[in-house]
Amino acid sequence: MNTCLTGRERARLHSLIRETLDLGGAECPEEIEDTTMVRELPGVDSLKLLRLLGQVELGFRVNLGFEAIPQVQTVRDIERLICASREQYAASTS
Template identity: 75%
Template structure:
């Protein structure tokens, strides 16, 4: 059971967060980390969060569903949701 993303996948996740939440310029945190509170990032609103989760589904080929939205507080929560979705798919496939 793999409950962590690889370093490359983690960087992909951080890149999607910067892109979909439109984080750039001076107000963007220099470093996004697992403990970063997603909803407290500059300019985050429900539509940006929704677009982010959609991009994560496509980029990581997972199904998070609408129930993921209230579960996301930190970047680590997103990573956990990705890994849980992969585990559920693996369980159904076996």
């Protein structure tokens, strides 16, 4: 079972990050990339990061848990956590 994000899912993740962190304004004109440091985005604090991970859980139907918070440095880390959660679910159902 392929558990990595498709191009469409990756674009959805980037869009979800922009929407959840309210990055549509002039203070963040650059694109969200895999190497973007999440904690360095404008206005990000621990509460917004928690809200973002909650939205990722809902949007991608995964369970990241609170232990995911310190693991998130880049957007790629979020993708890795989504993939790991999918792999755990696939392993538990087989």
